[in-house]
Amino acid sequence: MTIFEEVKELVDVPTAARSYGVEVHRGNMALCPFHRERHPSCKLYEDHYYCFGCQAHGDVIKLVQELFGLSAIEAVKQINSDFALGLDLDKPPDNKAIQKRRREIEQRKAEKLHITRMYDILLRYFTLLHKYKIRYAPKAPEDEIDRRYIYAIHHIDYAWYLLETFNRTDKQGQDEIKLEVDRIEREYKRCVEEWGEC
Numbered sequence: 001m002t003i004f005e006e007v008k009e010l011v012d013v014p015t016a017a018r019s020y021g022v023e024v025h026r027g028n029m030a031l032c033p034f035h036r037e038r039h040p041s042c043k044l045y046e047d048h049y050y051c052f053g054c055q056a057h058g059d060v061i062k063l064v065q066e067l068f069g070l071s072a073i074e075a076v077k078q079i080n081s082d083f084a085l086g087l088d089l090d091k092p093p094d095n096k097a098i099q100k101r102r103r104e105i106e107q108r109k110a111e112k113l114h115i116t117r118m119y120d121i122l123l124r125y126f127t128l129l130h131k132y133k134i135r136y137a138p139k140a141p142e143d144e145i146d147r148r149y150i151y152a153i154h155h156i157d158y159a160w161y162l163l164e165t166f167n168r169t170d171k172q173g174q175d176e177i178k179l180e181v182d183r184i185e186r187e188y189k190r191c192v193e194e195w196g197e198c
C-alpha cells in the first residue's frame with residue numbers, strides 16, 4: 001500500500017472538506033470552493049468529490065492540493081499532520097503499524113455496516129406495517145376487521161418512533177437500542193411468515 005493509498009483510506013472527503021472550512025449541507029452537498037456559488041452543487045462522496053457547477057473533481061489528496069495550491073506529496077504531508085495520522089513519510093512503511101491501522105479501518109467499516117443493517121430492519125418493519133395498514137383497512141363498517149390491520153395500527157407509531165430515534169441518536173444511543181432492534185427483527189420475520197410481505 002502506498003502512502004497515497006493509505007491517506008485516502010484513513011481520511012474521507014467529507015471529513016477533510018469540513019475540517020478545511022468547506023460549507024457542507026444536507027446529503028453531503030457542499031458550496032464548491034473552486035467556483036463562486038450560493039447553492040451547493042459540489043457532491044462529496046466518501047472517496048471523491050464532483051462539482052456539478054464547474055466539474056472540479058478528485059480524491060481527498062486532490063482536494064487538499066487544489067484548496068492550498070500544493071503538490072500531491074505536499075498535500076499528503078499536510079493531511080498527515082492535520083489529521084495526526086502518524087504516517088512516517090520518510091521511512092519505508094512499517095508493516096506492523098500498517099496492519100494496526102488496517103484493523104482499525106476494518107473495524108470502522110464493520111461498525112458502519114452494522115448500523116446500516118439495524119436501520120434497514122427498522123425501516124422494513126415500518127414499511128410492512130404501513131402496507132398492512134393501507135391494504136387491510138376495513139372498506140365498509142360491516143366488514144370484519146383484518147388482524148393485520150389491527151396489528152399495524154397498534155404497532156406502527158412505535159415503529160416510527162424507533163426509526164426516528166435511531167436516526168437522531170449517536171452511536172452509543174444506537175448500541176443501546178440494539179436489543180430492541182433484535183426483537184423487532186424477530187417480530188418482522190414472524191409477521192412475514194404468518195401474514196406474508198403484503
Ligand SMILES: [Zn+2]
Nearest residue numbers: 032035051054
Ligand atoms: Zn465548482
